Amino acid sequence: MPASLSPALVAAVDDLEVAARLIVEGMRSGQHRSPFHGFSTEFSQYRAYRPGDDLKYLDWKVLARTDRLYTRQFRETTNMSAMLCLDSSASMAYPDTGLSKFRYAAMMAAALAHLIIMQGDAVGLMTMQDGRLVYVPARGGRGHLRTVLAHVDRLTPLGQWDPGTVMTRAADLLRRRGLVCVLSDFYDDPEATRAEMRRVGRRGHDIALLQVVSREEIDLPFTGDLEFEDLETGARAWLDPVTARAGYRDALAGFLQEWRSSATRDGFDYVLMTTDEKPSEALRRYLLRRGAKR
Numbered sequence: 577m578p579a580s581l582s583p584a585l586v587a588a589v590d591d592l593e594v595a596a597r598l599i600v601e602g603m604r605s606g607q608h609r610s611p612f613h614g615f616s617t618e619f620s621q622y623r624a625y626r627p628g629d630d631l632k633y634l635d636w637k638v639l640a641r642t643d644r645l646y647t648r649q650f651r652e653t654t655n656m657s658a659m660l661c662l663d664s665s666a667s668m669a670y671p672d673t674g675l676s677k678f679r680y681a682a683m684m685a686a687a688l689a690h691l692i693i694m695q696g697d698a699v700g701l702m703t704m705q706d707g708r709l710v711y712v713p714a715r716g717g718r719g720h721l722r723t724v725l726a727h728v729d730r731l732t733p734l735g736q737w738d739p740g741t742v743m744t745r746a747a748d749l750l751r752r753r754g755l756v757c758v759l760s761d762f763y764d765d766p767e768a769t770r771a772e773m774r775r776v777g778r779r780g781h782d783i784a785l786l787q788v789v790s791r792e793e794i795d796l797p798f799t800g801d802l803e804f805e806d807l808e809t810g811a812r813a814w815l816d817p818v819t820a821r822a823g824y825r826d827a828l829a830g831f832l833q834e835w836r837s838s839a840t841r842d843g844f845d846y847v848l849m850t851t852d853e854k855p856s857e858a859l860r861r862y863l864l865r866r867g868a869k870r
Contacts, residue, residue, distance in 0.1 A: 586683060586855050587675045592725045596686035600694075602856030603687075603863070624843060627778065656697040656754060657714040659746040660685045661739070662728065663760030664703050666807040669733040671790055678733040680851045681759040681788045686725050687859055688757065693721045701727055702746040704737040709745060714754070736808050739764055740772035747776045757784040761793075762835055770838050777842060784845040786862065787835055791852045796824050 581602055589595040624645070635647075662685050668678035685701075692699040693716060700714030701724050710731070712724050739760065746756050756776055762769065762785070777783050792798075798817040805812045817824075832848060839846035847862040 581854065581856070583675050583680060583851060583853065583855060587679050592682065592686045592729050593690070593722060595683050596690040596725065599683060599687035599855045599859055600690050602854070603860045656692075657700070657750050657752065658688075658692050658697065658755040658757060659700045659702055659714055659750055660688060660724075661742050661746050661756060661758040661760075662701065662703045662731070663737055663739070663758070663762075663764075664705055664731045664733050665737040665764065666734050667761055667763050668788075669807060671792060675851050676733070677761055677788045677790055677851060678731075680849070680855070681786070682728050682731070683855055684786060684788070684849065684859065685728055685759055687855065689721055689724050691859075693718065699724060700746075700749070702742050702749070703731060704742055705731055706735065709742070711745070711749065714750060737764065739769045743769075743772050743776050747779055747781050750781065753780040753782075755782045755784060757786065759786045759788060761789055762787050766831075766835070770842075773844065774842055777844065782845070783842075784847075784862075784866070785835065785839050786847055786849060787832070788849050788851065789832075791850050794825070794828060794850065796821050 581598060586595050586598055589598065624647070662681060664678065668681065669676050689699045689701075696716065698714040698716045699721075701710065701712040703710045710727060712727050739758065739762075743756060743758060750756070758773075773783050773785075796817050801814055801816050803812055803814050836846055836848070845862070845866050847858070847865060849858045849862075
């Protein structure tokens, strides 16, 4: 089984399907039960109650014993459906040299699609390009996997995207309760995005947030007076990174912590991924965290 490869080596593979397979094979250490679960008539496990859950699934005996609300989850007799919502806005093109956030998120989306298809479930894609929605319905099979990856491969990070619209349409087009997995830096209108996630979650869908940022965005390692440009609005500003570094790092840490805290508060999966982390290790962290919650 291949060892985990560096982000640069995986990104150097032009074929996204091959890259996805390398990430998944590097992640695996033996066979694990799937961390993806749905609902049906066969009891599977408990999870903490979320506002909007169907009250008929509350376990009143557990409430009496623990004074906590838990919802019974059920194993689907049919396959799970997942919709990958990939941020293709211009901010994801950073950095413009080396491995961009978009390429990293695209590889992660490809690996998740590969994993979901290989376990016999269905996966689809929802994103936005040039102001228009790009949609691939959730289906199974190797042929469909190639279709999903081909659409991802054709995307170019530019302009802006509307995460609320993307998530809402993704949830609308899932045929039943499923997984809505959003891969983004989450810079676009955070409050409105979180509100829409909560609405989607109240409809019974699982929500996963894979927040992708670059190491340069976290550390601000630059020196000298530099002109910074907003990739989405084109706004420019001169800045001395050395002088601004402490305040910038505190502000970014607060931004990331707010996403982490809000996801935990709302009962959503959340993982922060940096573009210098081995993709297989990042995928393993996400799946282990998801499996542990369930």
